[in-house]
Amino acid sequence: DIQMTQSPSSLSASVGDRVTITCQASQDISNYLNWYQQKPGKAPELLIYYASNLETGVPSRFSGSGSGTDFTLTISSLQPEDIATYYCQQYDNVPWTFGQGTKVGVK
Amino acid sequence: EVQLVQSGAELKKPGESLKISCQGSGYTFSTYYIGWVRQMPGKGLEWMGHLYPGDSEIRYSPSFQGRVTISADKSSSTAFLQWSSLKASDTAMYYCARQSVEMATGAFDIWGQGTMVIVSS
Numbered sequence: 001d002i003q004m005t006q007s008p009s010s011l012s013a014s015v016g017d018r019v020t021i022t023c024q025a026s027q028d029i030s031n032y033l034n035w036y037q038q039k040p041g042k043a044p045e046l047l048i049y050y051a052s053n054l055e056t057g058v059p060s061r062f063s064g065s066g067s068g069t070d071f072t073l074t075i076s077s078l079q080p081e082d083i084a085t086y087y088c089q090q091y092d093n094v095p096w097t098f099g100q101g102t103k104v105g106v107k
Numbered sequence: 108e109v110q111l112v113q114s115g116a117e118l119k120k121p122g123e124s125l126k127i128s129c130q131g132s133g134y135t136f137s138t139y140y141i142g143w144v145r146q147m148p149g150k151g152l153e154w155m156g157h158l159y160p161g162d163s164e165i166r167y168s169p170s171f172q173g174r175v176t177i178s179a180d181k182s183s184s185t186a187f188l189q190w191s192s193l194k195a196s197d198t199a200m201y202y203c204a205r206q207s208v209e210m211a212t213g214a215f216d217i218w219g220q221g222t223m224v225i226v227s228s
Contacts, residue, residue, distance in 0.1 A: 001169070032210065032213065034213075034214040034215070036152075036215070038152075043202055043218040043219065043220055043221055044144075044152065044202070044204075044215070044218055045218070046214050046215060046216050049212060049213070049214035049216070050210075050211050050212065050213075050214070053212075055214075055216065087151065087152055089152070089154075089214075089215075091206075091210075091213045091214070094166050094168075095154055095156075095166075095167075095168035095169065095170070096142075096154040097154065098151055098152040098153065098154065099151075100151050101151045101152075
């Protein structure tokens with residue numbers, strides 16, 4: 001199985017801060033990497049697909065980059081509604097696998 | 108509106124069987140994968156497996172192979188996840204999610220609301 005490692009596991013930032021979450025795959029997955037946001041008590045929602053493509057309706061402060069084994073999710077200006085846990089997910093090889101999650105809080 | 112609607116919460120005893128459902132609407136059910144994702148209390152997301160209704164192809168994660176069965180009824184646009192003998196460790200939220208077959212867009216873009224399964228004696 002491909003292992004996905006996210007860092008950090010949690011972070012706390014101020015409103016307006018730039019936030020960066022990284023995701024590393026245990027082998028080359030090309031661009032087959034998605035990012036999801038999960039708010040407490042809710043189902044996950046798709047933010048970014050195929051490493052860098054913004055899902056329709058997602059605010060433009062979210063962006064994704066990377067290819068191969070190293071990927072980044074960036075929130076350019078953190079908003080209070082961005083409090084959530086963020087997951088990366090690879091779909092290069094079955095079984096699809098998720099990172100362990102990054103919990104984002106606001107100071 | 109494209110949506111997946113899951114069946115309601117379940118409280119079962121160890122050893123009992125269970126089948127939960129996920130009904131799609133607003134799109135052509137047979138042309139997208141339906142995947143199942145487990146989330147144990149306070150934990151992360153785990154992909155269990157998926158089914159392609161168009162040809163009934165099914166793939167399981169090795170972690171879940173033999174423990175669950177995935178199926179679908181194309182006539183009602185409904186996918187199912189079932190257990191023959193539940194364990195306490197099956198207590199979790201279970202989500203279904205739609206996934207495109209195209210690799211350039213192959214994300215889980217639509218999610219069900221989740222079905223909470225509690226297994227307790």
